[in-house]
Amino acid sequence: MASPAGLLSRPDARAESVEDLVARVLRGAVRIPKFQRPLVWETKHVLELFDSIYRGFPIGSLLFQRAHADADEIELGPLKLFGAELEHAWWVVDGQQRLTSLAAGLGRGAAPLHPKDPYSVYFDPVSETFAAPRSPPTAPASQWVPLPKLLNNTELSEWIFEWRHGQEAGLRRIVFEAGRRLREYRVPVYVIDTQDTKVLSDIFHRVNSAGKPLAWVDVHDALFAHKREAPTSLPELASQLETLGMGRPDEDSQLLPSLVAFAGLDVTRSFGQHVRESPDKLDGAVSEAAPALRATLSFLRVHLELPHLRLLPHSTPLPVLTRFFRLHPEPGPRTLALLARWVWRTLEDPHRDERRLRRGGVRAIDSDEEASVQRLLALAARRREPFEVEKHRxxxxxxxxxxxxxxxxxxxxxxxxxxxxxxxxxxxxxxxxxxxxxxxxxxxxxxxxxxxxxxxxxxxxxxxxxxxxxxxxxxxxxxxxxxxxxxxxxxxxxxxxxxxxxxxxxxxxxxxxxxxxxxxxxxxxxxxxxxxxxxxxxxxxxxxxxxEWERSDRPSLEYILAQMADAPAEASGQ
Known part of the structure; x- marks a missing residue:
């Protein structure tokens, strides 16, 4: 029997804890479409949201579309993040105000300095209410707890004994309970897997009927405008990568070697030599390499904290990373951590052999993700030399x-x-x-x-x-x-x-x-x-x-266990 038109085959309904939801936002996995309508919530609305969560009141559901997202700057009110390219990002269809309030209220590491910030929220354990700084600004009451402190129980435990009222057991208990209530509160979440604009339109209008609704044309354009055409020339590729906000890659010293590495060729030889000898291997490389290069720059931005390519100490890792992200577009968490170690150790090594690192790095990468990273780490420096700024003009x-x-x-x-x-x-x-x-x-x-x-x-x-x-x-x-x-x-x-x-x-x-x-x-x-x-x-x-020079560079435990499980079978000839 055929399914009715417009029926979602696999609607994903779940309940996400506030802690997990904010973590998802902070790692760039949630995207806010660039609607024309700005955020309209004021401080009182933000305070009411957190008060409802603390008291266990319902705050409504959040609606997302699961879809591809390019690497991009992400803004949620005052919170500015950078998100790597993802195949399965969550795009907000409904709930932007609440999500922004949760992320900006809980997800900033330090108390905001701007007194008019509507997301600068404190918890008062004496009255068990939420409060905000007054204008003109005055110092918060001594018992007020900055909301970001409540997001992480470990950090809260360390902070609370420096708090002026940390020795008062009653207040301390209330603060820990408030943190638990906020972190563990579960928000109904619906994630839609569809590119059918008619289905999205129907859902949007049904959930967005209260208050001042957004126009569907704005939502449609925001959800689908992020799709881009593949570049066909080197200048187009450089221009597309420049939109990531990290500067325009140099075509000769950065992009051409990366295209050679993308094809798995010897990166110590020039692009022109390879074109003359193996033109078929580089045919279409510009358009095909764009996702791997975007992933490379996103990785440097997120995991190496590199704000701009002009601050990249040298370009040695770029071709190697391009090759890596071609074969492994979505590496596991352990791989990303080890890959970041390799990049930093390579960047900081004053005795590096760039030709050896580039050639050996590209050759080290094959279809085995974690073994590839282990081979890369073997090429890097093993110990850190103390940095001495006074020795360098x-x-x-x-x-x-x-x-x-x-x-x-x-x-x-x-x-x-x-x-x-x-x-x-x-x-x-x-x-x-x-x-x-x-x-x-x-x-x-x-x-x-x-x-x-x-x-x-x-x-x-x-x-x-x-x-x-x-x-x-x-x-x-x-x-x-x-x-x-x-x-x-x-x-x-x-x-x-x-x-x-x-x-x-x-x-x-x-x-x-x-x-x-x-x-x-x-x-x-x-x-x-x-x-x-x-x-x-x-x-x-x-x-x-x-x-992380002193940490173990071992592969993930899952990989080690899988290798151990395969070993007996190989020994017995199975």
């Missing part, structure tokens, strides 16, 4: 300078608020009552590099007339901050105009109180010596985190 094209900049970027540098004019400052303090606290946010490092090019890294103090390897010629005298010219005067203005924010902002630029003290006294070389150590610490911490 700053050059934005050099590997060592780019590694230093990546260490700075890993600190998630914050922008300086605009300085207050002195007269306005005096007037506001004497006649207008309390002024609004200056506001800041993270520096968009990718945009900074894209706009600033080789001048993106600003000077901290003026260069001296001396030559040689003085610290002012190293990355110790650079910082990732919008603007031009030496930033030392802006630092002093920041200390004057935003005393409460200044320590947090300056530490995000590897500027400690010692550095500030030396700047104020005019001892610039001492300031740079102190900052050099902080940059070294930042790079070494990044290296330990991404390279």
């Amino acid at each position: 700053f050059d934005p094209r050099s590997a060592q300078s780019r590694i230093a900049l990546l260490g700075m970027a890993a600190l998630r540098p914050l922008a300086f608020p605009p300085p207050r004019p002195l007269t306005a400052d005096l007037f506001s303090r004497t006649t207008a009552g309390p002024t609004e606290e200056p506001q800041t946010g993270e520096v968009d490092v990718a945009e900074l590099v894209r706009e600033g090019g080789s001048e993106a890294a600003r000077l901290l103090v003026p260069l001296t007339e001396q030559s040689g390897m003085d610290l002012d010629r190293t990355a110790a005298n650079r910082l990732l901050l919008p603007g031009t010219g030496p930033a030392c005067e802006e630092i002093l203005a920041l200390l004057r105009d935003a005393a409460n924010l200044a320590p947090r902002i300056l530490s995000s630029h590897a500027i400690s109180p010692d550095v500030v003290q030396h700047l104020q006294s005019g001892d610039l070389q001492a300031a740079l010596r102190s900052r050099a150590q902080l940059i070294n610490d930042a790079v070494n911490a990044l290296s330990d985190r991404l390279g």
